[in-house]
Amino acid sequence: LRPALRAMLTAVGDVPALVVGRSADDYVTKPFSPRELALRVRSVLRRARGAVVPGVGGPLRDGDLVVDVVAHEAERAGRRLTLTAREFDLLAFLMRNPQRAFTRDQLLDRVWGWSFGDSSTVTVHMRRLREKIEDDPAAPRRLVTVWGVGYRYEPVGDA
Numbered sequence: 001l002r003p004a005l006r007a008m009l010t011a012v013g014d015v016p017a018l019v020v021g022r023s024a025d026d027y028v029t030k031p032f033s034p035r036e037l038a039l040r041v042r043s044v045l046r047r048a049r050g051a052v053v054p055g056v057g058g059p060l061r062d063g064d065l066v067v068d069v070v071a072h073e074a075e076r077a078g079r080r081l082t083l084t085a086r087e088f089d090l091l092a093f094l095m096r097n098p099q100r101a102f103t104r105d106q107l108l109d110r111v112w113g114w115s116f117g118d119s120s121t122v123t124v125h126m127r128r129l130r131e132k133i134e135d136d137p138a139a140p141r142r143l144v145t146v147w148g149v150g151y152r153y154e155p156v157g158d159a
């Protein structure tokens with residue numbers, strides 16, 4: 001079974017996260033370089049190869065946080081979380097690799113599929129994700145900063 005791939009090519013430079021999160025796996029704004037397009041296509045294909053096949057594996061669970069990778073849904077304390085596609089991928093990746101620290105560059109490679117780029121995008125996505133899943137985003141318990149390294153997922157168990 002192959003997952004469907006969705007991509008967007010747009011002249012608009014500021015694509016709302018909601019549009020990207022719900023209708024496309026990635027997007028490229030015009031003007032773009034052929035190299036950027038090739039890297040983006042490679043990234044989407046890499047993620048598709050690693051996609052979860054329906055019916056294989058169960059939801060990721062940590063206390064009141066449940067991430068259903070098959071349905072591509074997440075909820076906390078019974079409330080559905082509104083995550084962008086990238087936030088979802090980042091959370092699922094970290095939950096699959098608990099208590100393991102990753103540098104921003106490693107996350108760019110393994111979640112974004114980028115071999116180079118601005119690692120501050122990881123910081124921004126992490127901040128937004130913390131706002132959605134942490135009780136206190138300023139003092140996170142799950143999405144922990146490992147100073148001088150990057151980030152790791154710390155299970156909290158029965159929260």
